[in-house]
Amino acid sequence: MGSTKKGIMYVLLAAVLWGSSGVCAQFIMQESQISAPFLTMIRLLFSGFILLTLSFIHGDKIFSILKTPKDAVSLLLFTIVGALTVQLTFLVTIEKSNAATATILQFLSPSIIVAWFAAVRKTWPGGLVFLAIFTSLAGTFLLVTHGNPTSLSISPAALIWGIVSAFSAAFYTTYPSTLIARFGTLPVVGWSMLLGGAMLLPFYAGNETHFVVNGGLLLAFFYLVVIGTALTFSMYLKGAQMIGGPKASILSCAEPLSSALLSLLLLGITFTLPDWLGTLLILSSVVLIAMDSRRKGHAKQPG
Numbered sequence: 001m002g003s004t005k006k007g008i009m010y011v012l013l014a015a016v017l018w019g020s021s022g023v024c025a026q027f028i029m030q031e032s033q034i035s036a037p038f039l040t041m042i043r044l045l046f047s048g049f050i051l052l053t054l055s056f057i058h059g060d061k062i063f064s065i066l067k068t069p070k071d072a073v074s075l076l077l078f079t080i081v082g083a084l085t086v087q088l089t090f091l092v093t094i095e096k097s098n099a100a101t102a103t104i105l106q107f108l109s110p111s112i113i114v115a116w117f118a119a120v121r122k123t124w125p126g127g128l129v130f131l132a133i134f135t136s137l138a139g140t141f142l143l144v145t146h147g148n149p150t151s152l153s154i155s156p157a158a159l160i161w162g163i164v165s166a167f168s169a170a171f172y173t174t175y176p177s178t179l180i181a182r183f184g185t186l187p188v189v190g191w192s193m194l195l196g197g198a199m200l201l202p203f204y205a206g207n208e209t210h211f212v213v214n215g216g217l218l219l220a221f222f223y224l225v226v227i228g229t230a231l232t233f234s235m236y237l238k239g240a241q242m243i244g245g246p247k248a249s250i251l252s253c254a255e256p257l258s259s260a261l262l263s264l265l266l267l268g269i270t271f272t273l274p275d276w277l278g279t280l281l282i283l284s285s286v287v288l289i290a291m292d293s294r295r296k297g298h299a300k301q302p303g
Helices: 002-033 037-059 068-096 101-104 109-120 127-145 156-174 177-183 186-201 215-244 245-251 254-266 273-300
Strands: none
Touching: 002 037, 002 068, 002 101, 002 215, 002 245, 002 254, 037 068, 037 186, 037 215, 068 101, 068 156, 068 177, 068 186, 101 127, 101 156, 101 254, 101 273, 109 127, 109 156, 109 273, 127 273, 177 186, 186 215, 215 245, 245 273, 254 273
């Protein structure tokens, strides 16, 4: 199998597993009565530890990022606004609605990123990007109103948390590029997760937290942390390196689709026609942005 086909397979499998991890998180919260913040804390602590361990085994100097105050402050900002916020808001959105809706709303982040850079650079977005922003807004409108602007098909809390999740995902995607270039992806993301989980510990230390634990839930938690976070993250990175960012972005659209289908099959959550149309419009915005990035990349290449 060629490297391109392998890359496509890695990214597609990672996207499907990511989608399934949201469904898994919803199952855990429903069956165990664990709150979204508590699950966020446990997930971040375990995932951060696993990623840092993998990074150390890989030969990375995982403590280098903590030695310089400027880098440590940048990591702290990324931890609070990025890793902690994106995980917490995503799981709270699931808690207030469902995994599929939370995943789809988070996919507004590419449109937020391109709109933000256009505003900062004071440049009008190109045709494809402008169309992407429009389709993402239209998709969100359909998803949350079912076409009726006088009523919401999801709770206001779910909508607000979902939008915050999209903004935090946009920050999470764009902010750490300098840190990653200097220290590597695994150390940066691993530390941000571990520290983010540690920041939630004081809220639960010494407090009794009641929840149900059984073999099925432990297996689901193992899947969420090991398969749905650490393994999936590594697979996506490897695949994206093989096929490039734009292609990886398009293939990652399998994540919300897998989340919606698994929610339907495993959790009995039904999607109406406006839900599916809204989903497809939001996903089309990701494809349009990836196409625009790919076109610009080709334009920069020497003839």
